Amino acid sequence: MLVEQLIRETLELQGFRIESVEKKDSELLVTIEPDLRYHPRCGICGLAGDYRDTLPERHFRHVPIWGIDVNLAYSPCRVSCTRCGGIHVEQMPWAAGKKRFTKALAVTIATWARQLTWQQVARMFSCSWGTVASAVAYAVAFGLARRDLSGVTHIGIDEISRQKGHVYLTNVYDLKTGTLLWSTEGRSTDSLDSFFDFFGPERTEQLKGICCDMWPAFIKAVKAKAPQATLVLDKFHIVKKLTEAVDTVRRQEITEKGKEHQKLVAGSRYIWLKNPWNLTDRQKASLGSLEKLNLTIHRAYLLKELFRDFWQSATKDVATKLLGQWCSWADESMIKPMQEVAKLLRRHEENILTYFEMPISNGIVEGLNNKAKVISHRAYGFRTSKNYIINLYHCMGDLTMPTTLHRFV
Numbered sequence: 001m002l003v004e005q006l007i008r009e010t011l012e013l014q015g016f017r018i019e020s021v022e023k024k025d026s027e028l029l030v031t032i033e034p035d036l037r038y039h040p041r042c043g044i045c046g047l048a049g050d051y052r053d054t055l056p057e058r059h060f061r062h063v064p065i066w067g068i069d070v071n072l073a074y075s076p077c078r079v080s081c082t083r084c085g086g087i088h089v090e091q092m093p094w095a096a097g098k099k100r101f102t103k104a105l106a107v108t109i110a111t112w113a114r115q116l117t118w119q120q121v122a123r124m125f126s127c128s129w130g131t132v133a134s135a136v137a138y139a140v141a142f143g144l145a146r147r148d149l150s151g152v153t154h155i156g157i158d159e160i161s162r163q164k165g166h167v168y169l170t171n172v173y174d175l176k177t178g179t180l181l182w183s184t185e186g187r188s189t190d191s192l193d194s195f196f197d198f199f200g201p202e203r204t205e206q207l208k209g210i211c212c213d214m215w216p217a218f219i220k221a222v223k224a225k226a227p228q229a230t231l232v233l234d235k236f237h238i239v240k241k242l243t244e245a246v247d248t249v250r251r252q253e254i255t256e257k258g259k260e261h262q263k264l265v266a267g268s269r270y271i272w273l274k275n276p277w278n279l280t281d282r283q284k285a286s287l288g289s290l291e292k293l294n295l296t297i298h299r300a301y302l303l304k305e306l307f308r309d310f311w312q313s314a315t316k317d318v319a320t321k322l323l324g325q326w327c328s329w330a331d332e333s334m335i336k337p338m339q340e341v342a343k344l345l346r347r348h349e350e351n352i353l354t355y356f357e358m359p360i361s362n363g364i365v366e367g368l369n370n371k372a373k374v375i376s377h378r379a380y381g382f383r384t385s386k387n388y389i390i391n392l393y394h395c396m397g398d399l400t401m402p403t404t405l406h407r408f409v
């Protein structure tokens, strides 16, 4: 029968044979029997063992054909294994670990889950959300166990928030490849410590550069666990701090000066926050007229723009000088939010200036974090971080998938 032949060719069945393929109600039921020419193999270590007894029949979901469900039926036996020294359920080469679906179905579902939401995939295969979760978890576990992390030398650390800031995750990326290395709940020193524990002392010692934001918990963990690596505080976070300070100045000035002032600066928010070369002609004209009014927000804006020179410094010495100069300008401006930024920069000066020895940034990470947010947005059903983290690894970890005899997608 042709269907039987197709199933045999697409399924790993060495040591087994297809007894029959029947159409039962709306599904195809494939009954599998052991091939008695072979010894059953131990499900733990794979060694050929001695038959002990047979367990009741189990069903395994396989990839549907033309929308028709396909199920495998097999009664596994137990073997006594001389290597593991116990009695174990035999190895079934088609099964995805202990799951009641085939490896081929797990890989097919997991492949779609990289593109679609889990509920879309569940609908597509008329299975439950939980089955999709198990299939992805299976693929991720396989990939994580086979990662080669020996070449990782530069890492970026960043946090993302979920559920409107109620839950934080700490993510660690390989800055060279842009792949996700580690993700865990929380953003404490302990959260990052758990990465270093996983990464191990040998690989940690090989780290040359680490980039993170000015979050004290991360800085503390990095300094304790990887003191040999150059710590570079992320450029993009520093720029963000400046932009936020400018926005605070704008809001404060409106509160202080009242309605008239609010009318004057109405609609100007993005003029102060955007890069000047991104302004529209109308915004440029409006900036031109606002410039003449000697507003605090304008002076804060000029300070923010002056800071651009810092990143252009040719050497660390020049950068050191410019940073000092900028901080005194900020102090003299008497604009509180800008003075606070100066204070922050002074406090972290040492690890900001390392940028000029090792110009790494989390730029690549910002892009990845946006991707993570997209995954979070489309992640209806990720009530716990566990499944969300699995999906992050799945979509951003560049993990290898289990191989199957046939490619179903």
Ligand SMILES: [Zn+2]
Binding pocket: 042, 043, 044, 045, 046, 047, 081, 082, 083, 084, 085
């Ligand atoms: Zn064994």
